[in-house]
Amino acid sequence: MRYYAFKDELNLYANLQKFKLGNGMKFLYIIPMPKSWSKGKKIIMDGKPHMQKPDIDNLEKAVFDSLLKDDSVIWWTETRKKVWGYSGKIIIEGAQNVN
Numbered sequence: 001m002r003y004y005a006f007k008d009e010l011n012l013y014a015n016l017q018k019f020k021l022g023n024g025m026k027f028l029y030i031i032p033m034p035k036s037w038s039k040g041k042k043i044i045m046d047g048k049p050h051m052q053k054p055d056i057d058n059l060e061k062a063v064f065d066s067l068l069k070d071d072s073v074i075w076w077t078e079t080r081k082k083v084w085g086y087s088g089k090i091i092i093e094g095a096q097n098v099n
Contacts, residue, residue, distance in 0.1 A: 007066040010090070014067055021067050025094035026078045029059050030085035042086065050082040063090065 014020070031050045033042050060080060078094075 003062065006062060010063065010066040019067075021064075021092070025092050027060060027063070027080045028089075028091040029056070029080075029082040030087070030089040030091070031082055032088040033084050033086065045084045046086065047083050050084050056080050056082050059090075063092075 029050070033045060037045070059082065060077065
């Protein structure tokens with residue numbers, strides 16, 4: 001259920017922004033830190049590597065499944081990183097704005 005909710009939300013946001021993926025990109029996945037973490041731990045972990053599930057390949061596949069009918073048109077991803085952050089985000093370089 002969470003996977004489909006993620007896909008729906010990402011697709012809605014992309015449509016509102018008139019956004020589409022290019023043929024090659026760089027991805028930065030910012031995973032929100034748990035609310036239960038102390039302020040001090042959050043300061044230390046902000047921007048540090050996220051080395052837990054979800055796996056980076058699953059994140060990338062979810063983005064492709066959400067925004068592409070056929071992901072075979074993607075011929076390169078230069079970098080893929082996932083880090084901790086205060087709020088969840090996906091930053092994609094190499095994407096296109098459709099006007």
